[in-house]
Amino acid sequence: MEDKLNNIKREYKNIIIPKELDQMVDKTIQKADKDVRNPKIRFGRGLKVAVAALAVCSMFVLAINTNESLAKSIANVPVLGKVAEVLTFVDYERETDTITENVTIPEVDGLNDKDIQDKINKEIQAKMDEQIKEAEIRAEEYKEAYFATGGTEENYNPIEFKLDYEKKYSDDSILSFIIYHHETLAPAYAETYYYNIDLNTNEELTLEDVLGEDYINRANESVRKQIEELKANPSEDRHYGFFEGEAGFTSISEDQGFYINSDKKVVVVFNKYEIADGATGPLEFVIE
Template identity: 40%
Template sequence: MKKITNDKYKNIPIPSELNECVENALDYGLKTHNKRFAATKKILLSAAAFFIISVTLINTNSTIASALYQIPVIGNIAHIFTIQEIHKEDDIQYIDVKIPKIENTGKSDLEQRVNLEISSLIDKEIQNAQTRAKEYYDAFIATGGTPEEYHPIAVQIDYEIKLIDEKYVSFVIWKNETLASAYTTFYFYNIDVESGRVMTLKDFLGPQYKEIVSQKINEQIADWDEDKKMYLFPDVDISSLINENTKFYIDTDFKPVVVFEKYEITAGAAGIQEFKISD
């Protein structure tokens, strides 16, 4: 009978950078961990209920108040603020959601449309996440796992404002799901306040947008250093990825920034790729 050895495995060389990488990751992980989670969790656990939904209206939230405070009040400027926070926790999953709302654009149709879309998008994401978590949990139990061994799936939805101005509003809603197939998903919203339209790259750059954007991106990729180029997938055709649904936001220089998610054009190690399309 032959024996299985793990000699080769044990001899995998450990790179000298490992320790530094680990310490950096520890640092980053500890810093980005949201203290709010821990606090909320304690309160919820003490309630000891199986299903708890807490909904907080944010008008009282001091961080949002201070965020609003920083927005200069010049005429008719749009606001984006958290209308609702949902926190839900049970044995199966751990959900933490912030729902943004846009207002004061002077275009109530537009606001209604966008806000409705946002809330239905988030509802759908939560529902899908719940279904996935339930299926996962059931499969876990059905195959002999015990509820004690199960680690709830964490779902987090939040948003980030990229630009807010009299002319444009640009923000991204992101969803992060732990232990599921997809991790972070982004939804970008770029609104032309004057026309009341949700903008695409075409609206921004004109009918030649495909050529413009692919050329700019290819130029920037050509400028990457060799190490970074290694991560690029060999058969990437940028122009085939540029269309009216291409993800982008508008930065504070009023330039569109095209975003490719992890694994879209590069190996995951290279992370999310952003390309600013400037003149």
Template identity: 35%
Template sequence: MKKYWNWKKTTGLMMACAVICGTTGTALAEEKQDDKASAVETVRTYEGDEGDMKLRINVPQVAGKDGYAAEINDEILHLTTDYEARADWEVAQYKEAFLATGGTEKEFDDKDIQVYVDYDVKSETKDQVSFVLKAYNNMVSADYIYECYNVDLKDNSEITLEELLGPDYIDIANESIKEQIAADDSGLYFDEEMGGFTTITPETKFYINEAGNPVIVFQKYEIAAGAAGMPEFEIVK
């Protein structure tokens, strides 16, 4: 169960999102009637200034009114509105401290603080879709969202690593990841003693690529230095 920030104040844009997302999501599910329509569509898009930050927002939603699709849509709504509200609060706190220590309004404006919410459909067939939700800003690099969603469209259910790789999926993935790290000569990956990779878990994030293979994703700094970004490992079936 994810924990969400509880904010007493949000912008008018964020308050409106609950209504917009709910009504548009229902229409989206009803309108998706042909195989060419994507199961993932933009339910809210916005680009412009909001207080002291610039927003570039594209929020996705999965077609479907109930079950796993509804669960995903509810989570995305909470994650994205929560992230925007948190960014708004962080910018306000940062500005207050900046001005209090001698900075000027113009100097703060020149920082050009931007907040992004977007998504990327990694693969899609008539039976399944895999996509990633991303949110980040150019003020606090450690404050970001990267969530993977893998949906069985036939059963309106979550696709798991075990379904893709079989009952020995943990051992299969571990062996492949360790081989790929051993073959890497960048020197960016941590040793196990330094907190490097040891094993995946049932909660490890992954998406499905166009080849139908799971791609396991680790958070920045989780198993490697920051220069490695978010390491990804394709597990060939």
């Protein structure tokens, strides 16, 4: 145990803290110090302590999320293991004469069952490798078709392909994140994968797990209500062109995409063109 803590200490000391973070912390502490001296603002001496603690916490979170070896070291310490249940990742950029790839592939770390963890990570890697390969094939075909139909070299642009992930929610019991990719060739090739993991059982959560046995009716009722509200009160900032009848929303699907948001609520997601026109884009509904 002591050796592990010493290793973590060494890892932490070797982390290069961005200058921007130092400046932000200094400004925050200076402001707090000024506010404490201001007779119109009576926060008490505890404020400076709180600000300092917040700065330390921010640096610790930054360290975990930017240093993979530190995150893994913390995950191996029983007392600190839960803090380290974060996503680690590798990323790269690659350019050829047909495609520009900007790829970030996540990896799940910290599950109690390493076999399941490896299975999830291998599944993620396999899916993403497949998407990258298919995008490269499309890019080659596009280039051939472009020049075959009279396209010129000066007007030709390689396809841009982006693959990334976003962590939606994480605590000591749930890890929720999405992986998405899109490319400039056509919106139809955009796709999102949803991962919601129960950290107690190391299994993927289903909508029934989080919403209960009546999850279909509960989700449908909530989505319908929100759609009607959006129709009745059109937004000036966003277009909503919902399809009507069978082409529109009828029910969530068996493999409905969803994630857990920062309020620990279920958010169901519909892809572009799924229940509304292309100008509407993807749609998300929080299930109350």
